[in-house]
Amino acid sequence: xxxxxxxxxxxxxxxxxxxxxxxxxxxxxxxxxxxxxxxxxxxxxxxxxxxxxxxxxxxxxxxxxxxxxxxxxxxxxxxxxxxxxxxxxxxxxxxxxxxxxxxxxxxxxxxxxxxxxxxxxxxxxxxxxxxxxxxxxxxxxxxxxxxxxxxxxxxxxxxxxxxxxxxxx
Amino acid sequence: xxxxxxxxxxxxxxxxxxxxxxxxxxxxxxxxxxxxxxxxxxxxxxxxxxxxxxxxxxxxxxxxxxxxxxxxxxxxxxxxxxxxxxxxxxxxxx
Numbered sequence: 001x002x003x004x005x006x007x008x009x010x011x012x013x014x015x016x017x018x019x020x021x022x023x024x025x026x027x028x029x030x031x032x033x034x035x036x037x038x039x040x041x042x043x044x045x046x047x048x049x050x051x052x053x054x055x056x057x058x059x060x061x062x063x064x065x066x067x068x069x070x071x072x073x074x075x076x077x078x079x080x081x082x083x084x085x086x087x088x089x090x091x092x093x094x095x096x097x098x099x100x101x102x103x104x105x106x107x108x109x110x111x112x113x114x115x116x117x118x119x120x121x122x123x124x125x126x127x128x129x130x131x132x133x134x135x136x137x138x139x140x141x142x143x144x145x146x147x148x149x150x151x152x153x154x155x156x157x158x159x160x161x162x163x164x165x166x167x168x169x
Numbered sequence: 170x171x172x173x174x175x176x177x178x179x180x181x182x183x184x185x186x187x188x189x190x191x192x193x194x195x196x197x198x199x200x201x202x203x204x205x206x207x208x209x210x211x212x213x214x215x216x217x218x219x220x221x222x223x224x225x226x227x228x229x230x231x232x233x234x235x236x237x238x239x240x241x242x243x244x245x246x247x248x249x250x251x252x253x254x255x256x257x258x259x260x261x262x263x
Contacts, residue, residue: 137249137252144233148233
């Protein structure tokens with residue numbers, strides 16, 4: 001053994017050293033280290049869990065948001081439809097009202113036109129009458145002789161229904 | 170201004186008298202000068218004219234007949250008056 005360069009005492013001392021080192025290492029380093037590793041593992045697990053929770057929460061929120069958006073859109077469409085219907089009804093009512101007003105105005109205008117026409121006819125008749133009487137009375141001035149005037153005067157006086165000067169004709 | 174009551178009474182009397190005279194005044198307007206026969210016929214129709222103070226006037230626009238004015242009253246027996254009444258009646262009909 002000495003020829004190979006192996007010192008038994010040294011070897012034994014090294015083995016003992018190694019064993020001691022192992023014992024000390026195991027007692028004072030491995031456990032805390034293992035505990036530390038476990039702790040880290042646990043932390044890692046917790047982080048993973050928190051991450052997955054957060055992801056699932058995010059998904060839930062996204063789903064909820066999408067659902068809400070859909071509802072909002074549905075509601076929007078519903079409101080738009082209702083507004084369209086209301087606007088349509090309002091438009092119909094306004095058109096009806098406008099038509100009624102137009103009819104009313106037409107009727108009034110027609111009546112006014114008829115009244116004006118009647119008035120014009122009446123005035124025309126009166127003018128014709130006035131003119132006719134004017135022509136007749138002027139013609140009479142030229143046509144009536146003294147004799148005819150006397151005869152007419154006599155007839156007018158005799159035909160008068162007035163009996164006394166206290167009564168008027 | 171205070172007016173003397175005596176003066177006030179006299180004024181009243183004067184105005185009454187004047188109105189009475191005006192009321193009594195009779196005016197005959199004819200289309201031409203009436204002859205005696207026609208006047209007789211007129212007085213025969215209206216005997217009241219005999220007692221009244223009559224003023225005669227000629228207005229050829231009457232065409233024929235007479236108009237008698239007694240104060241504010243008017244009795245229209247003229248041809249022109251007839252035409253006017255005819256015009257009024259026709260107006261009412263129109």
